[in-house]
Amino acid sequence: MSAPASSAWRVETRTRAATGFSVFAVLLVAIAFAAPFFVSRSLLQDLFLILTMLVLAQNWNLLAGYAGLVSVGQQAFVGFGAYAMFACVSLGGLDPILAVLIAGVAAAMLSVATGFFVFRLQGAYFAIGTWVVAEVVRLVLAQWRALGGGTGTSLPNAAIRDMAAVQWIAEAFSVRSAQAADILTYWLALILCCATIGFIYWLLRTRQGLGLSAVRDNQEAARSVGVDARRIKWAVYVSVAFVTGMAGALIYVQKARISPDAAFSVVDWTAYVIFIVVIGGIGTLEGPIIGVIVFFLLQKTLADYGSWYLLVLGLIGIAIMLFAPRGLWGLFSDRTGIQFFPVRRILKGGPSTDHQGTRGGPHG
């Protein structure tokens, strides 16, 4: 064996499938931005739902799939973000778009405050702890008379009509302001979704992302090689709350009506989200995208069957956990080796290229 030749090493993360996919992704996002020009209002509302669920799913995936923080209380941040937005708009008279940003900050602050409690718990206790926190936040906000207490309230019509850019969109598309608001919230959901996926992808390719993956696999060993597991988990927990809060606020700008039971629904904002991530494939960026599409198709197909809908959803979830524990994307990726968002650092070159089964290189 020849002597180590340090300069010959190369580290690559690109794959051919990913390069092809990035072209496709840019095209897809461009089409998605143009969608309001050629799709119906009801389809646009469906797309809005898909995009916001995808944002929630990607965030839960980062939290549980990468940081190992299995929370069943993310509805705390959806609901708190939504209520923060309502407070800013109804009581403070702010523009809803600005209120969405403030809602994100409010949710992040809530996560710092509650983090001190839930971070004392591990595993299943952490999961239950987050649920308890969510229930407490719901009960507290249900006491807020100015926002309708337990029965909830609606956004003033004027607030939606006067929202930044709504009038401009209404004129450009020659539609009523309610429809213009749908177009605007759709675009915002699309931006939030792209930003979330872009951010997580960027994070996973950084040094901190590598440390996060190590903590996910083995926290004790990660600490022994110098990774500050605690700090990384805190950073993930707070940034996930920030984005989840914004998503919650945006969802309720579009709904324009809020009640504590709906805004803090564990089924809508956590159970469905977990279903999406688990059937798609936890711990991958592609998984939630596949999952949200499957979830939405199931919802559309089974919408007329009442409670059978939840039953079938549950059965599918169980079947996938049993037969494809890495989800639909995992099943596909294991067979084909294809990754659209490659984060793997592949070592190439060096003095013994032939040992790695890669052709070429200095001694190849």
Place this chain on the structure above:
Amino acid sequence: MQPVLDISAVNKRFGALTVADAVTFSLAPGEALGIIGPNGAGKSTLFNLITGNLQVDGGRIVFDGTDVTNAPPMQRCLMGIGRTFQIPQPFVKLTVFENLLVAGTFGSRKLEAEVAARCGDILIQTGLIGRANVPAGQLSLLERKRLELARALATNPKVLLLDEIAGGLTEGECAALVGTIRDIHASGISIIWIEHVLHALNSVVERLLVLDFGKVIGMGRPNDIMASKAVREIYLGLDV
């Protein structure tokens, strides 16, 4: 010369069980020290106390002239204490190379690009280069043991703690591993090595320390220690 690691009167109890009883020894720079003792003597616990994975009940641990008795594991790693786990603890979903990359980038606070080449060199040194891009979860026992060693080396340690790294290997595998450890020792890294495979241990270390019920019951040159009556009685279980 100032010792690189100085352990003085370290105590640790788990309830009624004393696992470290006034343990005192020091390690000279570049030295290789072996630790032997029956199962449950407190050997791995001693490592956990040195790395900070466990807190001491009393005593002092000084590393490289700095008191690290209360420092967290992360900080001790950064200062230059590298360790392997008795039961390999790889990052299973990361590749072998990425396992080293984590250790390299966080263990020495450098950028990934700065440590990548060194990680590649360590993979050659430890014979893992052929498995560089394979997820660590797919490795065999020997490869996992080598990965433990490689990952500890990637943190750029001054002192390397090896916990039963030869256990469970065949004769040939063991000989190859001993060769690697000799090379590491020759490069100037101080080593503390817990091992039951005595012939492997004694072919590398300059001094042996015998631990029993958390107490140091003997320390000296391997030949003298193996011949001593106390060791033969307690450790080898012979009636002499």
